[in-house]
Amino acid sequence: MSLLFKFLLWGLVSFSIAHAGEVKQLKLIPDPLTLNDALGFSYEPHALLVNADLRVQKEKTLRREVEIETDLDIYLEGRLGYVQPSSLAENQGKGDHRAGFVLSKTLYDFGRDEHALRSADFRIRAEELNRHRVILDRRLDIMDKFFNVILADMRFYRYNEEMATEFVSLDKLRDQLEVGQVSDIQVMEKDVAYQQARYLRIKSQNNQRLTRAKLATAMGRSGELVTTISKPKLPDLKIKLPDVEVLNKIAFQKNLKLNILMSNLDAAEAKVQLAGTTGSPVVSLEAANFAYTRNIRSRDEYQLGIVLRVPIFAGNKTDVETAKALHSVHQIKTDVALLKNKIETSILDLWLEFDALKGKLQQMRALTNYRELYLDRSRALYELEVKTDLGDAMVRVSEAERDFLKTQYDMVIVLTKLEMEVGQSVAEIIKDKEAAGKNSEVNK
Numbered sequence: 001m002s003l004l005f006k007f008l009l010w011g012l013v014s015f016s017i018a019h020a021g022e023v024k025q026l027k028l029i030p031d032p033l034t035l036n037d038a039l040g041f042s043y044e045p046h047a048l049l050v051n052a053d054l055r056v057q058k059e060k061t062l063r064r065e066v067e068i069e070t071d072l073d074i075y076l077e078g079r080l081g082y083v084q085p086s087s088l089a090e091n092q093g094k095g096d097h098r099a100g101f102v103l104s105k106t107l108y109d110f111g112r113d114e115h116a117l118r119s120a121d122f123r124i125r126a127e128e129l130n131r132h133r134v135i136l137d138r139r140l141d142i143m144d145k146f147f148n149v150i151l152a153d154m155r156f157y158r159y160n161e162e163m164a165t166e167f168v169s170l171d172k173l174r175d176q177l178e179v180g181q182v183s184d185i186q187v188m189e190k191d192v193a194y195q196q197a198r199y200l201r202i203k204s205q206n207n208q209r210l211t212r213a214k215l216a217t218a219m220g221r222s223g224e225l226v227t228t229i230s231k232p233k234l235p236d237l238k239i240k241l242p243d244v245e246v247l248n249k250i251a252f253q254k255n256l257k258l259n260i261l262m263s264n265l266d267a268a269e270a271k272v273q274l275a276g277t278t279g280s281p282v283v284s285l286e287a288a289n290f291a292y293t294r295n296i297r298s299r300d301e302y303q304l305g306i307v308l309r310v311p312i313f314a315g316n317k318t319d320v321e322t323a324k325a326l327h328s329v330h331q332i333k334t335d336v337a338l339l340k341n342k343i344e345t346s347i348l349d350l351w352l353e354f355d356a357l358k359g360k361l362q363q364m365r366a367l368t369n370y371r372e373l374y375l376d377r378s379r380a381l382y383e384l385e386v387k388t389d390l391g392d393a394m395v396r397v398s399e400a401e402r403d404f405l406k407t408q409y410d411m412v413i414v415l416t417k418l419e420m421e422v423g424q425s426v427a428e429i430i431k432d433k434e435a436a437g438k439n440s441e442v443n444k
Contacts, residue, residue, distance in 0.1 A: 029041075029216065029219065029221050029224045031226050031227050031228055032226075032227075033146075033226045033228065033229055033230065034230045034232065035143065035146055035230075038142050038143075038146050038219060039139050039142055039143065041142065041220055041221065042135050042219075043135060044219070044220050045220060046138065046220040048138065049131070049134055049138070051134075052127070052130055053131065056124065056127045056128055056131055059120065059123045059124045059127050060124055062123070063117065063120035063121065063123075063124060066113065066116040066117055066120050067117070069106070069116075070105075070106040070109065070113050071105075072103070072105045073103070073104045073105065074101065074102070074103050074104075075101075075102055076101060076102075077098075077099070077102045077288075078097075078099040079097060079098050079099075080097050081097060081098075082096065096292075096293065096294045097292070097293040097294070098290045098291065098292045099290065099291055100289050100290030100291055101289050102287070102288045103285075103286065103287040103288070104284055104285070104286050104287075105284060105285045106282060106283070106284045107283045107284055107285055109277070109282045109283070110277060110281060110282075111273070111277050111280070112274060112277040112278075112280055115270050115273045115274035116274050118266075118267075118270040119271045119274060122263045122267035123263070123264065123267045125263045126261075126264045126267065129259055132256065133256045133257065136256070136420055138218070139416075140413070140416055140417065141218045142215070143412070143413065143416065144413055145211065145214050145215040146215060146229070147409040147412075147413070148211045148214070148215070149208075149212055149215055149226075149229050150229055150231060150405070150409075151211075151402060151405070152210075153229065154402040155402060156201070156204040156205055156207070156208050157398055158204075158395060158399050158402060159197060159200045159201040159203075159204045160204075161394055161395050161398055162201075162395045163194070163197040163200075163201045165197075165392065165395060166190070166194040166197045167194055169190055169193075169194075170190045170191055170193075170194045173187045212225040213225060234408055234409075234412055235412065235415070235427075237358070237361065237411050237412070237415075239415075239427070241351055241354060241355070241418075241426060242426065242429050242430065244347060244348055246429070247347050247351070247421075248343070248344055250422050250429065251422045251423060252340060252343070253423070254423025255339075255421060255422065255423045256420070256423060257339060258336065258339055258340070259423075261332060261335055261336050261339060262336065264332055265329065265332045265333065265336065268325060268329045268332055269329055271325040271328065272322060272326055272329060274321075274325070275318065275321035275322040275324070275325045276318070276322060278318040278321050279311045279317070280311075281308060281309060281310040281311070282308075282309045283306065283307070283308050284307050284309070285305075285306060286304075286305060286307050287303060287304045287305075288303040289301065289302050289303075290303075343421055346421050347418065347421050347422065350417055350418040350421065351418065353414050354411060354414045354418065357407060357410055357411045357414060358411070360407050361404075361407050361408065361411065364400070364407045365404060367400050367403070367404070370400075371393070371396050371397045371399075371401075372397055372400075374393050374397075375394060375396075375397050378393040379393075
């Protein structure tokens with residue numbers, strides 16, 4: 001095989017691999033799209049997620065910066081010097097130059113490196129928790145946008161039915177106008193109703209596109225509009241929420257935002273300890289090998305030793321560094337207290353909203369049943385050729401079904417927000433409570 005052929009083959013393989021990676025990166029949104037498929041995009045590249053990743057990498061880089069402070073340090077050292085030698089010296093040269101290798105390694109700094117690394121580790125943990133929070137926020141946003149697409153489709157169907165009904169009525173009146181059974185004003189009145197329904201249909205059709213565009217953007221696939229959405233199977237909405245006090249207690253342990261603050265607080269407290277070691281001694285290993293232009297018998301060619309450096313005076317540096325670190329600690333503690341108040345208020349608000357939506361769901365269920373029964377009656381009268389409002393009844397059923405489903409989606413969103421505040425799913429909380437109850441019975 002010639003060298004040119006090998007080169008061309010290698011280029012083709014490399015292009016294929018690169019092109020395959022590009023295709024994978026630009027994968028399209030599945031059609032039909034399920035909720036699980038959509039939520040899976042919360043882990044895909046997105047500006048918010050990229051920013052969170054960059055913040056994690058930044059803190060890891062800062063940690064590495066702390067590590068290299070005590071790494072082995074090898075460098076070249078040169079010095080140009082001129083002296084006036086003593087009259088008794090054998091070498092009367094005035095050039096006293098040297099060059100050589102120097103090796104230095106910090107062995108012990110009395111806790112300074114340890115505190116700096118602990119502070120860095122806590123900051124990394126805070127940013128990793130923040131990255132997880134970004135993913136959860138994206139999941140909630142995608143879920144909300146997904147539900148909006150379904151509701152937009154149902155709204156379009158509702159106005160499409162209404163427009164069709166109004167058109168049939170208008171067309172019938174126009175026929176009656178030709179034989180003098182109705183007046184012009186009656187036809188014009190119905191035409192106004194038809195044009196209103198037509199406008200609402202166009203508006204709802206545009207909203208279908210808009211909600212799909214927002215969903216694609218939330219998924220990080222701007223411009224890729226899905227055609228078909230699969231209605232998801234919803235969780236048990238008859239679930240009885242734990243008491244607010246129970247949820248608050250769990251939230252104070254597992255809330256993500258609170259844990260991010262607590263990690264930052266641990267990092268700040270470690271910095272306080274670090275500031276206290278600003279003037280601490282440093283023990284290091286140092287070795288050197290020099291070559292000299294002015295040879296003197298008393299000079300050593302090699303040097304190796306343990307060096308102890310004890311700062312004598314550092315001004316107010318320690319006090320200033322400690323004050324800055326303490327300020328951060330006090331600020332974060334204040335933020336923690338404020339956040340706890342906010343969490344309690346948010347949990348109570350969501351808890352009450354979910355409870356109210358449970359009542360609304362029963363109302364929507366009753367309304368839907370009524371609309372369906374009314375439609376059956378209107379259809380029966382229509383088949384008997386009795387004057388009826390069949391078209392309007394069909395529209396009202398579609399409207400009731402949409403409102404019923406919207407109430408369910410609102411409950412899912414509220415429940416998801418509540419679980420994000422608490423830091424644990426309600427189903428897990430109930431399961432843990434039941435398991436604790438069984439254990440207590442066994443112990444008795």
